[in-house]
Amino acid sequence: MRRDFLLTASCALVLLAACGTSTTGRGEAGTFRPTTPATSPATAATTPGTSAAPSTTRASSTHPASSSHPRTSTPPVTTVTVPPTPALPTIAPGTATVVLNPGHNGGNGSHPDEINRQVPAGYGERKACDTTGTTTNAGYPEHAFNWDLALRIRTLLQSHGVRVILTRPNDTGVGPCVDERAAIGNASGVSAVVSLHADGAPSSGHGFHVNQDSRRPDGATATVARQSNALGAAIHDSLASSSGLVPSTYIGHDGYYYRDDLAGLNLARRPATFLELGNMRNAGDAALQSSATGRERIARAVTAGILAYLGR
Ligand code: ZN
Numbered sequence: 001m002r003r004d005f006l007l008t009a010s011c012a013l014v015l016l017a018a019c020g021t022s023t024t025g026r027g028e029a030g031t032f033r034p035t036t037p038a039t040s041p042a043t044a045a046t047t048p049g050t051s052a053a054p055s056t057t058r059a060s061s062t063h064p065a066s067s068s069h070p071r072t073s074t075p076p077v078t079t080v081t082v083p084p085t086p087a088l089p090t091i092a093p094g095t096a097t098v099v100l101n102p103g104h105n106g107g108n109g110s111h112p113d114e115i116n117r118q119v120p121a122g123y124g125e126r127k128a129c130d131t132t133g134t135t136t137n138a139g140y141p142e143h144a145f146n147w148d149l150a151l152r153i154r155t156l157l158q159s160h161g162v163r164v165i166l167t168r169p170n171d172t173g174v175g176p177c178v179d180e181r182a183a184i185g186n187a188s189g190v191s192a193v194v195s196l197h198a199d200g201a202p203s204s205g206h207g208f209h210v211n212q213d214s215r216r217p218d219g220a221t222a223t224v225a226r227q228s229n230a231l232g233a234a235i236h237d238s239l240a241s242s243s244g245l246v247p248s249t250y251i252g253h254d255g256y257y258y259r260d261d262l263a264g265l266n267l268a269r270r271p272a273t274f275l276e277l278g279n280m281r282n283a284g285d286a287a288l289q290s291s292a293t294g295r296e297r298i299a300r301a302v303t304a305g306i307l308a309y310l311g312r
Contacts, residue, residue, distance in 0.1 A: 134200025205250025
């Protein structure tokens with residue numbers, strides 16, 4: 001998996017056509033896009049979690065020296081234009097509050113009675129309090145991924161003057177239940193609610209998807225429903241351009257999936273979106289999710305999307 005990651009990251013430094021083999025979808029499935037993050041250009045092209053990371057700081061016309069990708073006398077490489085990182089909108093400090101809802105919790109698996117009890121899920125429906133989430137094939141749990149991302153996004157948002165509330169205080173507890181999480185997001189003054197998850201789908205599929213409620217959330221106004229879709233779209237676009245994940249190849253359409261069975265969306269009275277940030281069963285997505293650099297990249301993309309929504 002690590003070797004695959006190194007190879008993929010290396011390939012992203014040159015024209016994808018030179019290394020990529022995918023011919024499906026958007027033609028760049030499973031590869032890193034050579035973009036630069038907002039404040040740390042080195043993370044775009046370095047290889048996470050290893051001291052052998054290439055020193056290249058951005059995609060360029062040259063292919064990095066690599067034993068796995070030796071240069072030839074006629075390298076099929078042309079100049080890659082790195083798009084400038086869009087300026088993040090400035091939010092006046094104290095004017096926006098964002099609720100981050102990292103899915104699941106580290107104690108859920110050992111407390112089945114608590115998390116299986118039925119709770120209100122909107123529209124008079126009921127569903128389990130919470131679930132355990134998925135893992136990568138190597139055993140990296142989704143709850144830990146979600147928690148790590150939440151902390152990274154919180155730090156980034158706070159640095160831009162946004163007040164942040166988390167729906168759970170750590171990654172070792174149980175729950176809270178989905179209706180309790182929704183209630184935290186429904187507090188007055190909350191500008192946006194972002195649920196953070198990763199999927200556990202068949203390994204052949206990869207990429208992120210943004211869940212949008214296919215019906216107006218129970219009790220929400222039409223305005224809030226529109227705002228929820230706008231929030232999801234802003235984060236979708238940011239993920240597509242800079243997270244390293246591509247729009248899902250296996251569910252929904254172009255990274256959007258409309259559904260009516262998520263309590264977090266059905267119960268939302270404030271603008272809310274529910275993100276599946278890659279498929280943990282897919283080797284390429286798991287490599288990104290399992291590395292600190294990969295998670296930082298995803299966190300920056302989510303943050304940029306939230307700020308774009310807040311600043312619109
Ligand atoms: Zn989940």
